[in-house]
Amino acid sequence: MNIETLSTKKIDEKKQGNILEINSLEEGNKKLYIESYGCQMNFSDSEIIASILSKENYSTTKDINEADLVFVNTCSIREKAEQTVRKRLELYNSIKRTTNPSMVVGVLGCMAERLKEKFIEEEKLVDLVVGPDAYRDLPNLIKQVKDGRKAVNVFLSKEETYADIKPVRLSGNGITAFVSITRGCDNMCTFCVVPFTRGRERSRDPESIIKECEQLFSQGYKEVTLLGQNVDSYLWYGGGLKKDFKNIPEKHKKEAINFSKLLERVAKINRKLRIRFSTSNPQDMTDDVIASMKRYPNICNYIHLPLQSGSSRILKLMNRGYNREEYKSLIDRIKKEIPDCAISMDMISGFCTETDSDHQDTLDLMKYVRYDYGYMFKYSERPNTTAEKKYKDDVPEEKKQERLVEIINLQQTHSLENNKERIGKTYEVLIEGISKKSNSHFFGRTTHNCVAVFEKKNAKIGDYVNVKVHDCTAGTLKAKII
């Protein structure tokens, strides 16, 4: 296993709980087995899928051998993510041949959208190919398969937000939940396949978001993460696309709800409900979002702010919409308003034409920000993106790897140093579960998204407790309840 695999696996596990999520739900007489890969949005989508199918009398199972339906919710972001799915399909194939010949196999999500009918040609075992905007059609598509035909729906919508669907909470701890607020992405970063697989950006009706968060809180949930590819560009003015906003009457413009207004509305639900959000795009993050974070203590002091590269030349080639100086100035504004704000990043090593000096710019900017955490990747060329069409993937694999290792090492140093500065301090932690390493310990997170591990004492999962940090690693704070 090379470093990319290792780091990505670690990263994904941290980002979405588990790389391979097998979800379970009781009742219903037909069985659905669903695995999700990739971003948090995919995990959230699987909960929508389970909800749609629960109305068709499907309940989920962890045992693939008893499943009527076997779904894999896929990711296309890097080549490796797609290879993982192909490997899973090989396994499904052998299960179908041996222990469960009647199972129906469906591929959902970004790979389904990218490969469309081709998937069925390439993988004979696949019966269903369904893109991210077509999940409402699943009952019809399943019927089509039962009638003996393969089924494909990869229609991308400009409106679908699944706003009215109450997700079935599958993988949860009952304490933290994802709530999706936008779908799709209009940013067209030149390396990224998401705009092609998830379509145009659209915002979800705020009333349905508030209702979902209120219900979660009344069920005992204590933290919601508002999800979107680009949360800062959230905009609701009655359901229209963002690009048409400029044409609506002024009086309606004032009533529109942007991301900072949405944040405040969710924050007001209850001060014991924590709010996180992901992902912020530096080009869209506004000062009023920072102001809302400052105003409401239950909006966590943590921003995931992907950088991708520290070189202005590369950022321009990536079409990121900001340069090095603008990014630094955003960091300065955040730190000025919220000095205690934790910041994490995404970084790509070895993008087309990247030189040693561009790479040095990345390391240099990392030293400026001193991120608390990082999700770091080697550039992986994706079919049909602008980068694939216009630029040459000309940084040799060994160079990409070498630079990635340097980025990871520097990040490790910063994570450790930042955590060391937390020793001796006291933080409020929301308890999420029992520590993986010790049954007598809980784990939870601080507002900064730092994981803390501490002895249980009399506390219980879902409690807010104050803990004092006495030791740390780069990834964990060791603490005691005070």
Ligand code: SAH
């Ligand atoms: N919406 C988010 C990113 C979504 S994809 C944003 O605003 O940036 C998650 C991360 O995967 C990206 O931030 C990027 O670092 C990485 N990524 C996307 N496409 C990639 C590619 N072709 N090769 C390597 N990493 C990629």
Ligand code: F3S
């Ligand atoms: Fe991808 Fe850029 Fe959107 S990284 S998801 S195109 S913000």
